[in-house]
Amino acid sequence: MNSADSVARKPMDLAQADVPRGEVHIVAERCKECSYCIVYCPEDVLVYTEETNAKGYHYPMIAEGKAEACVLCKFCDLICPELAIHTTDASDEAQGS
Amino acid sequence: MSTPQQDDFAVVHPFDHLMRADRLPHILCGGCGIGTVIHGYVRAVSESGVDPDRHVCVSGIGCSGRAAGYVNVDSYHSTHGRALPFALGIAVHNPELKVTVISGDGDLMAIGGNHFIHAARRNVNLNVICINNFNYGMTGGQVGPTTPIGAKGTTAPQGSIEHPFNLPYLAKACGASLVARWTILHVRQFTDAVLRSMDKDGFCFTEVLSPCPTSFGRRNKLGEGLDEVEMYRERCHIENGAQNLEELDIDIVDHEQPITVGNFVDIERSAFHA
Ligand SMILES: Cc1ncc(C[n+]2csc(CCOP(=O)(O)OP(=O)(O)O)c2C)c(N)n1
Ligand code: SF4
Ligand code: SF4
Ligand code: SF4
Ligand SMILES: [Mg+2]
Numbered sequence: 001m002n003s004a005d006s007v008a009r010k011p012m013d014l015a016q017a018d019v020p021r022g023e024v025h026i027v028a029e030r031c032k033e034c035s036y037c038i039v040y041c042p043e044d045v046l047v048y049t050e051e052t053n054a055k056g057y058h059y060p061m062i063a064e065g066k067a068e069a070c071v072l073c074k075f076c077d078l079i080c081p082e083l084a085i086h087t088t089d090a091s092d093e094a095q096g097s
Numbered sequence: 098m099s100t101p102q103q104d105d106f107a108v109v110h111p112f113d114h115l116m117r118a119d120r121l122p123h124i125l126c127g128g129c130g131i132g133t134v135i136h137g138y139v140r141a142v143s144e145s146g147v148d149p150d151r152h153v154c155v156s157g158i159g160c161s162g163r164a165a166g167y168v169n170v171d172s173y174h175s176t177h178g179r180a181l182p183f184a185l186g187i188a189v190h191n192p193e194l195k196v197t198v199i200s201g202d203g204d205l206m207a208i209g210g211n212h213f214i215h216a217a218r219r220n221v222n223l224n225v226i227c228i229n230n231f232n233y234g235m236t237g238g239q240v241g242p243t244t245p246i247g248a249k250g251t252t253a254p255q256g257s258i259e260h261p262f263n264l265p266y267l268a269k270a271c272g273a274s275l276v277a278r279w280t281i282l283h284v285r286q287f288t289d290a291v292l293r294s295m296d297k298d299g300f301c302f303t304e305v306l307s308p309c310p311t312s313f314g315r316r317n318k319l320g321e322g323l324d325e326v327e328m329y330r331e332r333c334h335i336e337n338g339a340q341n342l343e344e345l346d347i348d349i350v351d352h353e354q355p356i357t358v359g360n361f362v363d364i365e366r367s368a369f370h371a
Contacts, residue, residue, distance in 0.1 A: 032128070079281065
């Protein structure tokens with residue numbers, strides 16, 4: 001008899017499953033440095049800039065090595081009180097390639 | 098292949114057309130949750146499938162009351178406490194419109210409390226979003242009808258000794274057709290509740306817990322907006338359809354107490370139409 005461990009729980013089409021990929025857009029001048037997008041991004045895509053915007057706030061940018069890491073969950077956009085960040089679909093399919 | 102980019106001041110958010118984008122950045126403090134609520138509302142307008150020209154937004158006075166001034170639908174910034182009678186007039190006169198009230202705990206529940214109970218009792222077709230930051234944020238942090246016992250305000254430096262309203266319980270008791278409570282961290286569920294409210298004929302009420310770091314958070318050692326939202330993440334548990342609304346008071350002082358959020362009430366009850 002099979003032990004519980006040997007029961008395969010992996011989706012059968014895992015190899016083909018496309019993880020969506022997003023491109024992040026930031027409106028630096030709207031940001032007020034609340035950190036919501038940075039802290040609640042599930043992929044830790046975002047970090048603060050060194051420089052500040054005209055009002056003196058640091059704003060998010062893409063962390064080193066995370067240029068391809070956004071999975072397009074859109075949470076950074078949804079929670080931003082300032083409409084200062086959003087994402088667009090950058091999956092290969094969306095690019096038509 | 099595309100690379101992430103930093104856009105500058107140019108208009109670049111997909112909902113800018115539903116905002117008065119020329120007025121952004123808005124005046125609300127960094128970390129204030131009101132902006133997230135406004136953002137969720139315009140998302141619901143966009144997803145409702147109803148022409149934005151048929152949406153109306155009404156606010157009273159307060160930081161929350163600023164909402165009407167930033168959304169690009171027909172909007173009315175009424176006087177303090179009077180958002181509901183104003184909205185009621187619009188909704189009853191033209192049932193084709195989707196009328197949403199966005200206002201604060203002080204505006205809707207203190208000076209406007211009587212309008213609230215009677216609009217809910219009549220089951221007027223309105224979508225009411227109460228931004229509960231537990232105080233009068235705009236005027237510097239006086240305690241109001243939702244300030245939890247023990248929480249501090251300028252008018253209660255030792256902590257409030259009054260029993261607060263439990264808003265979902267109040268709304269249900271008054272006859273609301275749909276009642277929900279979320280926080281700004283639950284922005285997806287909040288927006289869904291607002292969408293369902295836009296679709297439902299009757300009085301729909303969504304309370305949304307929202308940080309006011311400037312007037313409430315600092316005085317109550319809740320820290321920045323992020324710290325208060327983290328507190329919600331740790332303490333909130335979701336109980337859709339909860340029956341025991343009378344037990345769902347919010348304790349802001351004892352961080353061991355859970356905060357219950359969810360879609361609580363969704364009933365069919367004939368709505369008020371002229
Ligand atoms: C008739 C009247 N009374 C008092 C005020 C002062 N006032 C302005 S906003 C406000 C309370 C706002 O509290 P709330 O509705 O909770 O909004 P918040 O600023 O917390 O978002 C008060 C008392 C007023 N503008 N008009
Ligand atoms: S869409 Fe999701 S994964 Fe992408 S940056 Fe925003 S929060 Fe992170
Ligand atoms: S959520 Fe918005 S305002 Fe807050 S840090 Fe991110 S971009 Fe800036
Ligand atoms: S005072 Fe409070 S409610 Fe008003 S904008 Fe500032 S944080 Fe928001
Ligand atoms: Mg308030």
